[in-house]
Amino acid sequence: MPQALRLTPYRVPVEAALAAPMVVAARLLLDLAVKQGGLVLTPAGFLKRADVRHVFDRTEWPGFDKATTLAMYKVINEQDAYGVLFTRVALQVCGLLRKRSGVLRATRVAKSMLAEEAAPALLGELFQAVFWEMNLQNFDRNPLPFWPQHHVGLVLWCLSVTAHEWSSAEHLTPACTIMETIDEPIARDLPGFAMVTRVLRPLTWLGLMEDRTQKRASGWLDDEDFRKTPLFDQMLSFKVEMIDDEGHARH
Missing domain, CATH: 1.10.10.10 (Winged helix-like DNA-binding domain superfamily/Winged helix DNA-binding domain)
Known part of the structure; x- marks a missing residue:
């Protein structure tokens, strides 16, 4: 990250952070990972459909129409739910989800991020992962x-x-x-x-x-x-x- 730029999540109101689409999706994924003991991946390395649908049904993504996606696909795979996929990768990149034997498990830090007051910090982690640790060309080709x-x-x-x-x-x-x-x-x-x-x-x-x-x-x-x-x-x-x-x- 450039020295001229500083992240200041401590200035972000908790309510505003909780409303950000990626924070909503991230908290849902982390909560699932904690409650289920992990998120089981398919042989191709994607989330199971049931876990994808759990997050997809509870999130809205600017620029993507949920009704169109539902009309196009009889079942929703992670590749079809672009925002869910994008957030899951970001959580792995910033180390809040770690893959072990085909299962994504929430780290100790990730569990602390589920507290509502931690939403600004979670937003900061996602922001840094997206712009400085992920290769976004992998998503848009x-x-x-x-x-x-x-x-x-x-x-x-x-x-x-x-x-x-x-x-x-x-x-x-x-x-x-x-x-x-x-x-x-x-x-x-x-x-x-x-x-x-x-x-x-x-x-x-x-x-x-x-x-x-x-x-x-x-x-x-x-x-x-x-x-x-x-x-x-x-x-x-x-x-x-x-x-x-x-x-x-x-x-």
């Missing part, structure tokens, strides 16, 4: 490797000063990323797609941003707008030095 995750600290700071109002990913992508780090000709929509799947969507699931669907003037495509929530500034603190034309540092 976008051919842009690691972009813009390799400069996500800068992206987050830019969002902190630009995402006060509703803005589209098309606007936020060039405003908040280093486009020059893409050094090969690519399809025009790939950077915006990566910005959504690797930054904006995870932020909505963590409760730091919110989204809305807007019908654009072109009339043929429904697009999303995003803006930060109060949780964004409560969770993240920045100390950024900028150099002026005379070489003086400005904070």
